[in-house]
Structures are given as C-alpha cells and as structure tokens.
Amino acid sequence: MRERPIALVTGASAGTGSEIALALGAAGHDVAITGRRTEALEELAGQLRGQGADALVLTVDVRDATALDQAMTRFLEWSGGRVDVVVNAAGTTGPLSPPIGEFSVADFDNVIATNLRAPFIVLSRLLPIMRAAKGGRVVNIGGNHGMRGRAGRSSYSASKWGLRGLSRSAALEAGPDGVTVNYIAPGPVAVPRMKAAWRARAEQDGVSEDEALTRYVANMGIPLGRPSEPSDIVAMVLYLVGPGGRNITGQELVIDGGATL
Ligand SMILES: NC(=O)c1ccc[n+]([C@@H]2O[C@H](COP(=O)([O-])OP(=O)(O)OC[C@H]3O[C@@H](n4cnc5c(N)ncnc54)[C@H](OP(=O)(O)O)[C@@H]3O)[C@@H](O)[C@H]2O)c1
Numbered sequence: 001m002r003e004r005p006i007a008l009v010t011g012a013s014a015g016t017g018s019e020i021a022l023a024l025g026a027a028g029h030d031v032a033i034t035g036r037r038t039e040a041l042e043e044l045a046g047q048l049r050g051q052g053a054d055a056l057v058l059t060v061d062v063r064d065a066t067a068l069d070q071a072m073t074r075f076l077e078w079s080g081g082r083v084d085v086v087v088n089a090a091g092t093t094g095p096l097s098p099p100i101g102e103f104s105v106a107d108f109d110n111v112i113a114t115n116l117r118a119p120f121i122v123l124s125r126l127l128p129i130m131r132a133a134k135g136g137r138v139v140n141i142g143g144n145h146g147m148r149g150r151a152g153r154s155s156y157s158a159s160k161w162g163l164r165g166l167s168r169s170a171a172l173e174a175g176p177d178g179v180t181v182n183y184i185a186p187g188p189v190a191v192p193r194m195k196a197a198w199r200a201r202a203e204q205d206g207v208s209e210d211e212a213l214t215r216y217v218a219n220m221g222i223p224l225g226r227p228s229e230p231s232d233i234v235a236m237v238l239y240l241v242g243p244g245g246r247n248i249t250g251q252e253l254v255i256d257g258g259a260t261l
Contacts (some may be wrong), residue, residue: 004054006079007241008032010062010122011090013040015191016141019230020087020237025053027238029085032056032075062090062118063110072125083126083133085241088119088163089141097152108155115159116166123170131177137241138174138181140167141233144256147185160185164252171250180249182240187256188220188227217257224257 007024011017013035025031025048033048035041038059045055056078060071076083094111095103119140130136145153146160164183171181188194202212217225232255239245240253254260 002030002080002082004028004030005084006030006032006082007085007087008034008075008083008122008126009087009089010034010118011088011141012044013037015089015193016186016189016230016233017087017089018044019234020089022047022051023234023238024085024087024241025051025055027242028053030054030056030079032058032078034058034060034062034071034090036061062121063113065113065117065121068118068121069125072122076125076129081129083129084136086122086126086130086136086138087141087237088122088139090118091115091141091143093153093156099152100154103154111155112159112162115156116162119163120166123166127170127174127179127181130179131174134178136174136179137245138167138170138179139237139240140181140183142167142183142185142252144185144187144254144260146183147252147254147260167252168250175249180240180245182245182248182250183252184233184236184240185252185254185256185260186228186233187222187254187259188216189233190227190229194227220259222257222259223261226257228255228257 007029009021012021012033021031021033030053033041041057045057048055058071060067062068092114094107142160142163145157146164149157167181167183202209
C-alpha cells in the first residue's frame with residue numbers, strides 16, 4: 001500500500017490542471033496526470049518528481065470512453081487501489097460563437113463528451129473505491145457558464161450545468177461514506193490559452209494588451225476588475241482537499257471576481 005496520498009488530475013497538460021497537479025504534488029500527494037499531449041505531461045511529471053512526488057502519465061483522449069476506462073485501470077494498478085483526490089479539470093469550450101442552428105451536433109457531442117461524460121466515466125470507476133475506503137475528495141472544475149447562459153456557448157454552458165448536477169448527485173450518493181464532491185466555477189482565468197486570445201484581440205483592435213484586457217473585463221462585467229489567476233483556483237482546490245474541506249460537499253464555489261452576481 002502506498003504511503004503518500006494519491007491524486008488524479010485530468011487535463012493536467014496545460015493551464016489550471018497543470019498548476020493543480022503541481023500544488024497537490026507539493027502538498028505531499030503522488031499524482032497521476034492526464035491529457036492528450038504526452039510531451040507536456042512528461043515535462044510536468046519531471047517537475048513533480050523533482051518535488052519528491054511519484055507521477056504517472058496517462059495519455060488519453062477523454063472523449064474515447066473505452067480508452068478513458070482503460071486509463072483508469074492503469075491508474076488503479078499504479079496507485080495500488082488507493083484514491084484520495086480526484087480533480088476533473090479537462091475541458092473544452094468548443095466553437096466559440098455559433099448560435100443554435102449553426103452549431104453542429106458533432107461539436108455539441110464533443111463538448112459534452114469532454115466536459116460532462118468524461119468526469120462521469122472517471123467517477124464511475126473511482127467513486128465506488130473512495131466510498132468503500134470511507135473517504136476521499138472530488139473536485140470538478142466547471143465554470144461560471146454553469147451558473148448562467150451565454151449566447152454562442154450553448155454546448156459549453158449545457159456541459160457545465162450538467163457537471164453541476166453530476167457533482168451534486170455524486171455528493172448525495174457518496175456523502176454517507178465520507179467522500180466529498182464539489183464543483184468550482186471559475187470565470188476567466190489567465191492561463192496561456194486565454195492570454196494568447198487577449199493578445200490576439202489587442203492586435204486585432206490595435207490597442208495595448210492592457211487596454212484589451214480592460215475592455216474584456218468591462219465587457220464581462222467583472223466587479224473586481226480582473227480575471228482570475230490559476231493560483232486562485234489552486235487555492236480553492238487545496239482548501240477543499242485539505243482539513244478545511246472536511247464538511248463541505250455538493251457546493252458550487254464561484255471564482256469569477258463577482259461576474260455572475
Ligand atoms: N481558462 C478559463 O478562463 C476557464 C474559465 C472557466 C472554466 N475553465 C475550466 O477550467 C478547466 C481547465 O481549463 P484551462 O483553461 O485552465 O485549461 P486549458 O489551457 O484550456 O487546457 C485544457 C486541458 O484539458 C485537456 N483536454 C481538453 N480536451 C481533452 C480531451 N479531449 N482529452 C483529454 N484531455 C483534454 C487539455 O489537454 P490536451 O490538450 O493535452 O488534450 C488540457 O490539459 C476546464 O474544465 C475549463 O472548462 C477555464
């Protein structure tokens with residue numbers, strides 16, 4: 001049996017997921033990380049090992065249900081059947097602006113398979129194990145589009161609302177066994193993907209990056225006047241999986257500078 005607690009983080013090859021994985025490693029977990037980009041995952045695994053954590057790279061497209069299930073089998077072989085923390089962070093926005101009628105069913109299915117069905121498959125394998133062990137923490141990374149609608153984001157919003165329902169239902173099922181399941185709802189987070197989009201918008205509008213960000217924040221109606229940093233999301237994950245999260249379950253923790261008020 002492994003001595004260090006075991007965490008699984010999906011969507012760890014980039015952005016918030018990679019920061020969450022590193023923080024869990026630094027907090028004493030051995031960490032399994034998933035994504036499609038093996039090179040990025042191997043680099044992160046090297047960083048985790050440098051922190052003294054054991055790391056397992058699982059290259060998998062989470063839209064492939066069979067491959068994801070097989071990845072969970074590999075994960076459980078590696079962990080010796082121990083599962084302490086599961087963070088479902090893999091996600092996609094899908095196409096950004098087509099209205100319903102122009103948004104293809106194939107694109108809709110891709111977004112739902114990534115953002116909603118994949119966490120269901122992961123939990124289908126791991127939640128029973130956590131329940132049998134009488135403990136564990138699940139954190140699903142949703143989005144504030146799971147708290148509201150947005151024109152041009154029908155599939156993304158639907159997937160994140162769905163993940164809320166999945167999280168609450170899982171919390172009800174697993175609560176009696178001491179397992180918590182929570183949902184974090186970030187607004188815009190300054191990950192490399194978003195920063196690139198803001199840079200492109202600045203070039204397109206012929207303004208400075210600062211000005212482009214100011215306009216974006218105003219357009220999104222963010223009272224605190226800034227996007228989140230990945231560290232804002234990481235801090236909440238660490239709280240939920242730490243002692244402070246012991247009696248918190250089925251909650252939606254919105255981290256968006258007040259955008260959905
Ligand atoms: N950034 C934001 O502004 C923001 C706002 C609200 C919510 N969120 C949510 O936060 C989570 C992380 O987003 P992020 O922006 O920090 O990260 P990101 O830079 O968009 O990276 C997404 C991660 O998900 C993985 N992923 C996507 N599709 C996948 C697939 N089909 N199979 C396997 N892995 C897949 C990617 O890995 P590969 O590319 O290697 O496959 C990558 O590791 C997502 O659930 C996102 O919806 C983000």
